[in-house]
């Protein structure tokens with residue numbers, strides 16, 4: 001099977017398209033194109049909490065999707081980000097190994 005690679009616009013590394021979320025804009029809104037079939041320019045982000053949580057502001061997506069400034073509403077962009085983050089977190093396997101994110105010494109309050 002042919003692998004189609006796309007670049008994650010958060011961490012700039014390439015990945016199999018199926019491991020990325022495709023985002024498009026439609027009528028001034030940022031949309032998650034979960035079928036990856038919507039026409040127009042799309043931008044990709046890894047379906048990992050690490051990349052999704054760094055998706056950033058409306059301005060970044062206007063730049064990535066080549067929209068004019070002020071096209072996207074910041075509140076709507078953060079809503080999409082939150083939705084993606086929830087999706088990513090719900091897909092974390094119970095015993096997949098990468099759920100263990102506790103780094104020794106981190107998060108310890110003095």
Ligand SMILES: [Zn+2]
Nearest residue numbers: 008011046051
């Ligand atoms: Zn990434």
